[in-house]
Amino acid sequence: MTAKIALEPPTHTTPPARFSHGVRKGNILQVAGQVGFLPAVEGQPPTPAGPTLAEQTLQTLANVKAVLEEGGASWDDVMMIRVYLTDVDHFAEMNGIYDTYFDEQGLTAPPAARTTVYVGLPAGLLIEIDALAVLDH
Amino acid sequence: MTAKIALEPPTHTTPPARFSHGVRKGNILQVAGQVGFLPAVEGQPPTPAGPTLAEQTLQTLANVKAVLEEGGASWDDVMMIRVYLTDVDHFAEMNGIYDTYFDEQGLTAPPAARTTVYVGLPAGLLIEIDALAVLDH
Amino acid sequence: MTAKIALEPPTHTTPPARFSHGVRKGNILQVAGQVGFLPAVEGQPPTPAGPTLAEQTLQTLANVKAVLEEGGASWDDVMMIRVYLTDVDHFAEMNGIYDTYFDEQGLTAPPAARTTVYVGLPAGLLIEIDALAVLDH
Numbered sequence: 001m002t003a004k005i006a007l008e009p010p011t012h013t014t015p016p017a018r019f020s021h022g023v024r025k026g027n028i029l030q031v032a033g034q035v036g037f038l039p040a041v042e043g044q045p046p047t048p049a050g051p052t053l054a055e056q057t058l059q060t061l062a063n064v065k066a067v068l069e070e071g072g073a074s075w076d077d078v079m080m081i082r083v084y085l086t087d088v089d090h091f092a093e094m095n096g097i098y099d100t101y102f103d104e105q106g107l108t109a110p111p112a113a114r115t116t117v118y119v120g121l122p123a124g125l126l127i128e129i130d131a132l133a134v135l136d137h
Numbered sequence: 138m139t140a141k142i143a144l145e146p147p148t149h150t151t152p153p154a155r156f157s158h159g160v161r162k163g164n165i166l167q168v169a170g171q172v173g174f175l176p177a178v179e180g181q182p183p184t185p186a187g188p189t190l191a192e193q194t195l196q197t198l199a200n201v202k203a204v205l206e207e208g209g210a211s212w213d214d215v216m217m218i219r220v221y222l223t224d225v226d227h228f229a230e231m232n233g234i235y236d237t238y239f240d241e242q243g244l245t246a247p248p249a250a251r252t253t254v255y256v257g258l259p260a261g262l263l264i265e266i267d268a269l270a271v272l273d274h
Numbered sequence: 275m276t277a278k279i280a281l282e283p284p285t286h287t288t289p290p291a292r293f294s295h296g297v298r299k300g301n302i303l304q305v306a307g308q309v310g311f312l313p314a315v316e317g318q319p320p321t322p323a324g325p326t327l328a329e330q331t332l333q334t335l336a337n338v339k340a341v342l343e344e345g346g347a348s349w350d351d352v353m354m355i356r357v358y359l360t361d362v363d364h365f366a367e368m369n370g371i372y373d374t375y376f377d378e379q380g381l382t383a384p385p386a387a388r389t390t391v392y393v394g395l396p397a398g399l400l401i402e403i404d405a406l407a408v409l410d411h
Contacts, residue, residue, distance in 0.1 A: 002273055004213065006247030017232035018239045019251035025271045027276075027300075030216040033252030057203075076278065078218050079297050079304040080406075084254050088396055095291035102292045110280030114293035115307030115404045117358050118394030120255030122225055129250045132217075134299045136276055139410055141350065143384030154369035155376045156388035160353050163301075167353040170389030221391050239284045257392030259362055267389045269354075 002026040009066040011039035013046040022067035029071045029133040033084070034063040035125050051124050055091050057097045060129045068133060075102070076109040077133040083116040086129040091116065094127065139163040146174035146203040150183040157205035166208045166270040168223070170198040172262050190263050191228050194234045197266045205270060212239070213246040214270040220253040221265040228253065231264065275302040283340040285313035287320040296341035301344045303407040307358070308337040309399050327364050327400050331349070331371045334403050342407060348382040351407040357390040358402040365390065368401065 007022030022031045036056030037046040049059035062098060068074060085094060102111060112131070123129055144159030152158060159168045173193030176184040186196035205211060222231060236240060258265055281296030289295060296305045310330030311320040323333035342348060359368060377387060395402055
């Protein structure tokens with residue numbers, strides 16, 4: 001049995017279109033592109049954690065993690081992390097935040113692979129991250 | 138037996154390089170980046186369905202679907218859809234087209250995860266989409 | 275047993291953050307975004323193979339291949355290749371280099387699917403490539 005299930009953390013904002021924040025089928029789990037939105041507040045539009053790269057990066061990583069956990073996975077199961085930044089000058093700062101974050105996660109498996117590219121994002125958003133995980137079973 | 142097979146819908150234009158429009162190996166199916174090209178006409182270069190976002194989005198989704206079906210999959214098997222737009226101002230319109238399209242597909246499984254980013258594409262193309270699917274077996 | 279293992283070819287430069295050049299878990303292998311860096315030289319910063327698209331494309335493909343081989347895979351196992359270019363005008367030239375390269379690889383399976391988009395990359399880099407492979411077992 002390998003039904004595809006949607007992963008929708010209760011605190012996440014409603015996706016702006018007909019897609020899931022994450023899906024799992026068998027041992028494959030895909031997290032949709034997450035941004036630095038704070039937990040949803042009823043009646044309010046999605047709101048970034050703050051204007052800074054640090055605030056948005058940490059909130060984005062927390063949002064990815066929530067989807068992983070909703071699917072029974074952890075960072076240790078993640079194979080690939082795609083980081084989308086809007087400015088090449090943010091690379092070093094993002095790497096510092098990224099490393100500190102993962103140092104604190106207590107990973108027991110090797111870190112995921114990663115690709116970082118520089119794209120356009122909606123106004124006010126500085127980072128977007130998605131992730132592919134393979135669970136043990 | 139898990140041979141990798143190429144998925145080349147007969148109506149698709151020939152890829153501009155040595156890649157497959159899709160491949161399947163075991164229960165994993167990957168669709169290459171599709172754009173809004175109409176079915177190939179012998180002796181004519183690839184031609185977009187039209188200049189508008191709506192025309193190109195619907196043709197692109199049809200092209201992705203054709204590759205999925207060539208591999209024995211359907212939208213229900215799709216885990217991840219990557220949407221590449223050229224203009225942030227196209228996001229809302231694309232979402233509307235996307236939702237209407239998927240409403241009409243009669244999905245029985247939860248919708249795929251999705252990431253949308255804004256990149257450069259060849260002149261005349263407004264959207265590119267690729268997809269990763271996991272089949273039941 | 276499906277432990278996640280890191281794939282770090284000995285000649286590769288150290289990643290600039292806490293990620294792996296590649297990871298394998300079970301029969302899934304993901305190669306991180308590779309660029310055209312020459313083999314690492316102790317005490318020197320990462321250096322591109324040259325300023326031209328041809329030099330960087332060939333070195334990037336060699337770097338992807340090294341990660342695949344570190345994980346017991348080959349180009350034949352690759353399902354998806356993501357090519358990130360910085361300039362739409364590089365598409366035709368890259369395709370020529372790509373085709374010649376793969377002609378020389380002696381593939382026995384169909385070529386991988388591919389998506390090419392145009393993004394920003396750090397100064398001096400013209401191409402980045404990542405890859406997803408599914409091994410036979």
